[in-house]
Amino acid sequence: MQDILINWAPQETRVAIVENGAVQELHIERALERGLVGNIYLGKVARVLPGMQSAFIDIGLERAAFLHVADLVGHSRFEPGGNGNGHTPVPIERQVFEGQSLMVQVIKDPIGTKGARLSTQISIAGRLLVHLPQDDHIGISQKIGSHELREQLRQRMQALVGTRETGGGGGFILRTNAEDATDAELADDIAYGRKTWATIRERAFSVPPGTLLHQDLNLAERVLRDLSNEQTASIRIDSRLQFDHLKAFGQEFTPGAVGKLELYKGERPIFDLYNIDTEIERALARRVDLKSGGYLIIDQTEALTTIDVNTGGFVGARNFDDTIFKTNLEAAGAIARQLRLRNLGGIIIVDFIDMARDEHQSAVLGEFRKQLGRDRTKTTVSGFTQLGLVEMTRKRTRESLAHMLCEPCPTCGGRGQVKTARSVCYDVLREILREARQFNPKEFRVVASAAVVEMLLDEESPHLAGLSEFIGKPISLSAEPTMNPEQYDIVLL
Structure with missing residues (x-):
């Protein structure tokens, strides 16, 4: 529970x-x-990109949103052509044009530097059903059990929905919680979806492009x-x-x-x-400790997320193979939970500890898939690669927890590391030499962080004195507490 x-x-x-x-x-x-997922806008086509089979749509946000040809209603339409079967898909430049008004729905929030992802296939979520007003398809959630039950629900829905000729029609998908719904409850949700769609359509005729027509809950x-x-x-x-x-x-x-x-x-x-x-603070950390003494290292990058499993201090099993196996089994559950907690999406690479026995690999992969089965977000696991890594994807529709709560460190710019004081000292010495070749001041003054100034006065003082003698100018130092470790200024006096 x-x-x-x-x-x-x-x-x-x-x-x-x-x-x-x-x-x-x-x-x-x-x-x-x-978040914007589920919002419906009246957009305006800003630019069509035939080479990418995509278009940029202005929906009134800071960045233009992105519409791919696969997300256009009727994208599977074909025209006579020569791709082997006599037909070729209609390209996006033949379906939309710059300046055109389009009703679009956000299917993926803006993430990082990428704008929102859009679809012209509108869907309106209700309690039991999802209404697809431009479609006539009746779908059933894959999580609803037997084939017989799914067919019964489909027949009940077809009777309740009717046809467009009789004033009904429209597409609907039964959500998982509609499995035990009565006809009256389903009819109420059908009416709610149609009423909402009628309001959206009516509004779309009277507002300018860039207007929000419908906001999700x-x-x-x-x-x-x-x-x-x-x-x-x-x-x-x-x-x-x-x-x-x-x-x-x-x-x-x-x-x-x-x-x-x-x-x-x-x-x-x-x-x-x-x-x-406390759990939120842990979910922002790189390291996740396991109860057995092992731990995970989670690194999130622009391209993918990597998760490394380590035994740490766990030595409780009878032999090394069992130690690795038990650590990996525990890690499988912990990783699945961390993916949900942190809302990590996109490509994910898991580096379990190398296992010598095939049955151990199969058991860990089975446990991992079982734990991921509890995730309400779609996941796909490809299994172990030749290098012993597990490749998987998790659908990404909104920002991860770290991206929502944090921003790149202003000191390191998100690298996670800064130059050592000695490296900055050598940068300073090179910069003074470069400046001395171009200018002829009375004195050079170095303004830097306390750690850099301290090293120039101590360990690097012979090099500083040698440079001063070489250029024939005095070099003075000034510590600035507000400067970060990599910052410095060379002032010409």
Whole structure:
């Protein structure tokens, strides 16, 4: 069973999903930095890029958003051509043009230097269904069990949806929690999706490009719609105002979750119940310690995330092979949890400790896939490569926890390391020599951090004196406490 804790403040909402006393997922939404996934805009085509089969769309954000031909409604349309079967896909430059107004939906938040990813295939999420107004397809969540049950649900939905000729139609996908829904509940969700779509379409005719037509629910509301399930024992929130709002929202849209909603009245902050703030600090650290004494090293880069598993101080098993095997088994569960906690996405490379026995490799891979099966975000695991690495991907739709809460260090620029004081000293000496060849001041003054000045006065003083004699000018030193270790200035006096 799981508990969901909601810590609400006007500027920030934080949600933690806790299972067996351990935090499994963290979700953070800030009022001034709210995510865009699910938002629907009236956009304007700013530029078409035939070479990339993409277009940049202005939706009123700081950066233009990105639309690929595969995300266009009807992208699978073909025209006569010569690719072997007599047909070739219609290129994007034949489907959109600069200045055109397009209704688009954000499917991936802006991440790093990349703009938002868009689709013209609009989807409107309800409690039980996702409405696809431009489609006529009836889909069923893959997590819903047997083939017979899926067919029954599909037939029920087709009867409820009807056809466009009879005033119905439209596409719908049944969410996992619709498995036991009644026809009346499904009909209510169908009506909600159609009503929302009608409002969006009507608004699109009367507003200029760059306008937000529809905004997805806030994080607290999405807890009831998306995060709560049959495994949820309680949903506790520490704000009376938001508790009343969620109760009213839940009674209308998610009646099954309302009974689990509780107002937290404790004196301690709600996140102190499970030391969640401490868990957030750990989720920002590079090193993750395992109970056995082993540890993980997690490095997040622009291209991919690497995770290295080490035995550390674990020597408890009977032999070395068993020690490695048990460390890797524990690491498999810990890595799956860290991926959820940190919301790491994209390409992920896991370097488990090398295992000599094939059955150990298979067991670790099986455990890893089992643990990843609990992830609500789509993951794909490719297995061990020839180098003994596990390659996997995790769908990335929003910023990772580290990117949301942190920024690159102003001292090292995100490298994670700075030059030594000696390296900076030698940079200073070279710069003085370069300046002496171009200018003829009375004196050179070096302004640098205390550590650099101290080294120039101590260990590097012979080299400084030798340079002063060589250029025939005095060199004075000045320590500046506000300078970072790599900064320095050469002042000509």
